[in-house]
Amino acid sequence: MDTERDFLFLNDTHTFNCFEEGEYLVIQTYPSGKKLRVEHRSFDYRAAKNYCDLESMAHDYTSFDLRIVKDSKLWTVDFDGNPQSLSEQQDWKIAQKYFQLHKDKNVECEIVVCQCSYPYFSALEIGEYSSQLRLETCLVEDNSREIDQCPNCNCALIMGERTCSRGAYGQDARLRVNSLESL
Ligand SMILES: [Zn+2]
DSSP, X not given: OOOHHHHHHHHHHHHHTOOOTTOEEEEEEESOOSSOOEEEEESXXXXXXXXXXXXXXXXXXXXXXXXXXXXXXXXXXXXXXXXXXXXXXXXXXXXXXXXXXXXXXXXXXXXXXXXXXXXXXXXXXXOSSOEEEEEEEEBSSSEEEEOSBOTTTOOBOTTGGGTOTTOXXXXXXXXXXXXXXXX
């Protein structure tokens, strides 16, 4: 069984692999998962751009895009390879406690990923006569805060895909906390 120590080790590994300023990353933008999927890293803009173009041509159902690291955040890139605007996709760090939640058969907990790549926590408490849904932030630097819209792209989350054109509640993006615990 995984212990807290094992998870701390995973976090350390992640820190160790953190990206450097000015580094170009080819990332998968669709479908988005709980973790940032980096296909290629380079300090050479042309090489990264070429890689990104080839990767996009080689896949029909997966999208890739180029980002640059600036101030420890991911930015979109202009035609000259300079940072343009803050990227919707970031290397989100989920707080440890969300991987170690108690198992309660009356509460369905999961980490959900918005179409914009932002992960948040969903807890559905199933009562005999009614159910209550609570959504909250689950990042290391911002967690336990109740939300009803995505803090990253402002998409409404409570009503799910009926009001949100981005389909924040896409089934594919759902990841169960239970399965994450076994990673
Ligand atoms: Zn979002």
